[in-house]
Amino acid sequence: MTDPTAARPLEMAKAYEHRLVEQRLYDWWERSGLFAPRDDAPRPPFVISIPPPNVTGELHLGHAMFVAIEDLMIRWRRMQGYQTLWVPGTDHAGIATQTQVEKLLEREGTSRQAVGREEFLRRTWEWKEKYGGEITRQLRRLGASCDWSRERFTLDPGLSRAVHTAFKRLYDDGLIYRGIYLVNWSPKLQTAVSDLEVEYEERNVSIWYVCYPIRTATWTGPTAPWGSGQWAAGATEFITVATTRPETILGDTAVAVSPGDARYAHLVGKEAILPALGRPIPIIADEYVDPEFGSGAVKITPGHDKNDYEVGKRHNLPMINIMNPDATINEAGGPYVGLDRFACRKAILADLEREGLLVKTEPHKMNVGISQRGGEIIEPLLSEQWFVRTKPLAELAIAAVRDGRVRIVPERFEKVYFHWLEHIEDWCISRQLWWGHRIPVWYLPDGSIVVPGSDEPPPAEGVQDPDVLDTWFSSGLWPFSTLGWPDDTDDYRRFYPTSVMETGYDILFFWVARMMMMGCYLTGQPPFHTVYLHGLVRDEHGRKMSKSFGNVVNPLEVVEQYGSDALRYTLVTSGTPGQDVNLNPQRIEAARNFANKIWNITRFVIGKLGDLPRTDSVKITPEILHREEFTLADRWILSRYAYLVAEVDRLMEGYNFGEAGRQMHDFLWGEFADWYVEIAKVQLEGDAQRANLTRRVLFTVLDGSLRLLHPFMPFVTEEVWQYLTEAYQQPDPTPTTPYAELGRRTLSYAAYPTPLAGMHDEAVEADWALVQELIVAIRNVRSEYKVEPAKWIAAIVVAGERADLFRTQTPLISRLARVAADKLTIVTDLAERPRQAASIVIGAVECFLPLAGLIDIVAERDRLQKELAQAEADVARRSARLANESFVGKAPPHVVQKEREALAAAEAAVARLRERIAELEA
Template sequence: MLDKVLTPGAFEARLYEGWERAGAFAADPDSAARPFTIMIPPPNVTGSLHMGHALTFTLQDTLIRWRRMQGRDALWQPGTDHAGIATQMVVERLLASRGLDRRQMGREAFLEQVWAWKAESGGAITRQLRRLGASLDWPRERFTMDEGLSAAVREVFVTLHRQGLIYRDRRLVNWDPKLQTAISDLEVESREVRGSLWHLRYPIEGEPGRYVVVATTRPETMLGDTAVAVHPEDGRLRHLIGRRAVLPLVGRAIPILADTHADPEKGSGAVKITPAHDFNDFEVGRRHGLPMPSVLDAEARIWLEEIAPEMRAVEGVADPAFLRALAGQDRFAARKAIVARLEELGLVEKVEPHTHQVPHGDRGGVPIEPRLTWQWYADAATLAKPAIEAVESGRTAFVPKQWENTFFAWMRDIQPWCISRQLWWGHQIPAWYGPDGHVFVERTEAEAQAAARAHYGKEVPLRRDEDVLDTWFSSALWPFSTLGWPERTRELARYYPGDVLVTGFDIIFFWVARMMMMGLHFMGEVPFRTVYIHGLVRDERGQKMSKSKGNVMDPLELIEAYGADALRFTICALTGPGRDVKLSRKRVEDHRAFVTKIWNAARFLEMNGVAPDPAWDPARARTPLARWILDAANRAVTEATAALEAYRFDEYAAACYRFVWNTFCDWFIEFAKPVLAGPDGPEKEEARGAAQHVLGTILRLLHPAIPFVTEELWDRFGYGPAFSLIRASWPGAVPVAEAEAARAELDWVVSLVSEVRSVRNEVNVPPSVTMPLLVKDAAPESLARAGRWIEAIRRLGRISEVRPLDGEVPKGVAQAVLGEATVMLPLEGVIDIPAERARLAKERGRAEAEARKIAAKLDNADFVARAPEEVVEENRERLAAARAEMARLDAALARIGG
């Protein structure tokens, strides 16, 4: 017998271990079934399960379980990413707590420590995914630093280098002075900073007393200025084009040139150009062939090596001695010193308070520096062209489709991809340098030495490039490297390309696009046919979750409190196209009630002798009740299947919820209770047969989203061997005789009872009161139906009788229209009608006042423009709710003549 109280923790771990032991998650390359592949977005090896993981992995698991039940040979490829910066930071902090420093240890000893940490602590995320119920093919788990994947990385790097698509170049990168490495745009976050805007005077060469004024938020970089730019159509400054300004403190004469980068509407219209320390200035510098001296070192301290030859004393302008004293100072200390010295020289025209966005490293936590360094690059523009064409032609489709525009915008304006990082943990670049700096890019050191011998005609010492590759480089190969490439394995032939990639919009460019580039270049085919893009998980008010706001929810804590099924079903129910998931504990608690409803319904059926009967044939059902529930189950299966086909997880959950809670639990079981409690006979046998058949359908229908409770009930009822629901067939429609007639009959009864309940509730009829139901203008068939179902109508509607009304409508009744008939509840003597009318009118006035207040706020363009998006959306939802309440109260008043 099922326990009276549902306790998911009593069976979740046991069921998962049973599935895993039985190989229930395994793909089978020898299968004749059609394959279905999802590649996991590999979580960082340092990671622990957060709500973003819970969202994306729940959706993937729902799809994979559904396709597995449809008979597909489903591969959900597991694995983790080595997460270069994140992992190196974790281990460095760990070593620092022991008084150790990686630089003192040396590279080899440090990497041994990282591998040891990975072996001991790097599997937390995979254990937590099991708690969520994720049915990944664990024996196939890969790691981006596995030897097999490392071989793929080397093969790709060498091949692209030989094709001229990987090269070294000196360009600006996002530089983290704390971590001392280049970082990707994804690792940069903008933070609002209150600072100053300094308007500085640059003297015009040869014209004493004349200046061009430039505005800057970063005076410390002015030491690297190599030009001043003005807009070619700026009439105020056009006369300066072609002249030269003298760079304060340094004494360098720099050209004043015309470039559209200068904005006549901002500041003085003139801008300083510092190509080695600003991305826009770098492009201006390239257009005009300007020098690009760096004036900050790797730790963002003043560095004068590249400007020292130009430093010369210019009276009232330049001060080489001051600069030499500045060397080695931190950038922010130098900023204060430079501004103070410029003020002494009379070269500060004015200072304005200025709030602006400053890019910070998301891990180092300090402002990043655009820094000019030698790095390795991939020719992303060339690699992007086939990927763009693949989406244009429909070989890969985005769902929702509008995300294609984001993909195209990024890809059509793509810049060279900086693929090198100044770290120790990662794929070390397979490049070796000879004594004269000549580079040899090979798969192994032995091959590099052989190439060097051929080049130099003798043995020479080689030095390996110390940099490692950007983590996104190896994860870009994930769809085929995990399947054994560069070997032509049977898995590669069978499971590539994948069917669908499920991921967030924030990594369309960083991961999705790069997988497409690499997949098309090396496999000649897209890596996935569909890219399903989901939103972010936010709190119930639509705010982004963050520790500082205190609104972060821990999925493991929610699983502990409510069970994995409740969290998973909540995620599915809230995941619609193009919108974020607004999650709250209340939502999860509400859906735990749904899971409990299924458990309680199954327990009731078990107590009433309902058990699986494989011989029971739905096509032979004779009673309207059995036919009605079988037909309703058919429609639920059709709706749920269509929703999953369209990646409408919300519609799938809604179809299941409506059918299970409303149709099956609230109506079928209530209609069937007297039959199941009555004497044995054909009617009872058919009610049991329909109940067991539909319960089995429900368990299969809900299994993708609610795997644990459905499997537990499947096993306990004996629908199949233990742990077998995961491989049971997905439900389909069954033949139902005279389904339309059964639907018309039972739907009418449901509508009648629903109207009666609604009227009673709206006008506050006490539940203990029974009363007659008057029916006017009813067709003979409607009256006959009422007669056939009178016991159910009495019991469920709290009705004493159903009586046709031929004369005038009596006073004091509440009315509702049902088809051709009007049904009435006599309220005289049951409630105080004038008082009830007054109560409803008062509530209606309150709802109207609330609606007016909110509407006025939303009509205020200033409020809509300034308020956070989540606040505006919350007010729109409140307005819709207030208007719905007004409509409900209007209907209630109309029922009693108000």
């Protein structure tokens, strides 16, 4: 088996094998120090901070997407001469990592609580060291040209110092506080979780209608025990509420109706008696209530519902928590204390029915919040937590986009960004975990709180808060904490603010907005000038990738089968910014074939270059183009190349990378390979000067195309460019190689093509298009008449005032259309149309192909007559079917439409066959 890390062979193999190239090249790039920013680069810094993957995660297509796009930007700017820095790193991912280690302990028959905090953290660091490096190995496999010497981890000492500093500053400025509020609670993990860690599923649930007795002068409350069947005996008036969570009745502090609902106007201001507990609660009016939903009256449970929480604040209602951290019912639950929340639901429904208070049950659909990590239903819960006052921070983040200092691509996401920040709620930053940045707060015996500076010792008599910070708190500092902030480091001065933040649109709120808020407030500057948002990767049918669908794609398996270049190119070119990408396996295979095509093109060109110097000195410039005697085909391909360069420049600067990549493919395969390479084979047979100019054109266009494509497909382009330019014969680059030398030793630093003024020529392109159309038309006729490829035919071209153009191109027309040179006649005009000839019309140009030279006319006429009879019978059959009113009236519309389309195709076939027969009989 061939070693994929072996040295590059001296000659190109017949076929491209990505397995023998990609690992070797990446090791060479990294070993040569090519990923570090160059002090001697001629242009200023261009910096991207990698979205830090979780240390426990496996590589998924989201990682592959950001690598493809971010590495594209880094390699492009590096080739343009910028001091490029791509900062890599990983996130400690508090909940995700802690969950993995807890599962490990569970398999060992123990638990986090049993081993204690110190031992648990030791085991978690052990886990991180074992598995944390795997994701970075996988990123390397995709070709990520990060500066690994600057790799960071969110729990590194420097980043922990940044977190401590940020917390203290926000706390001292009055922007961090502690309070009891409603949070997303994970009963399984027993911690508050962020909105991002809640996933919503539409589920079929029930809605229950429950009667609450009204307190009156004659009935002030129950006289019989709950569950006796007589609890509400004597009550004369009731209000019916609709609920999807009957267990939370125990925490109700009001019943609400719409202010304009005449049905309940007489009850507003009165009290209802809470089932099970007998507690009186007020009946209030609030605009929140939809009179059309359910009964038009709703129970208000501020301690267990976000909307009810807001109603409770408006009406100064008590906030009652009825659950323990594990979602069992606490002392506030009266007779249901100790029951799991869902067991409590069943029990209270049974008791409500026994008491005659359960009116009815209806099916209902609703979105249910699920813990992303724990997998259980999230419980809105009152909990004492640490919060950030976000409004002052949000105002800074909003201003940075509104005044143009930060651009969001695509622009439509600016509205989403503004809407979220303008309606932002305070941010719960505490988590009841052990793995993470421990909150730098100490509680003193006298009840006071101390938040020491990051360089100050904690108070000896104090006890540190046991909670840790939300992972997004440290991630929000990522663009500047990774560069040394809060210290005035060389990297911070040189590379901050960064340039582009590229990530998925799904975390625009949760991460991008937090980086903007924290960066603007703590550093006084936005952390980047551009936010580029990519879409989600879905399967070929547009479905989200899920194990339940069986459509999850492992990107490393794709890389192994098709190569990193193929996957990266497919991801970038399958969509546009902000749009989801449907990953079609056929597109990946096509991209693999594109890499193979590049290999084969290069092998051909190298085989034809002879002793031509492989340097910039032989490239065609606009000045040389207008000085030397180039052919129309030469000028055409150089014009098309110049157009491509200008278009790629425009598209790349506009962040439209997908379209840029698609245009490169169309040019390299459809124009350069399919046309100019074939033309070159003819021109290389000419005299020495003609052959030499053709070689120079081949080298110019291929070298430039490889440079354009390198950021998209770095491996195959680097490998073939090394052979094309013979760069592999030079000494390997090193971190100390002068910048000016690097572009001769590796494509990674070769100058990216810039627009070539004076080389794009629309007149030349129009002339060649006319010639090309003729060649294609002749090929099509040959195909229609099934003429063998090796057979040379005759042609008469009536070209009018363009006759001279076609005469200069006779060698190419002859070779590419397989028209015998001595039977290719080009005339200005023709007195009489040839008999028994296929005709081609291209604008004002007409071409005749004598059929006698193409086919056996008698045999062909007989064959066409048989085809015509079959086609006419098909038309008759389908016409009769469509004339049948029973068929048209009863068949499904799509079946009728399909039949009409088939009839139209059959009629077109009849017309075409009659025309061909007429040509034979003319």
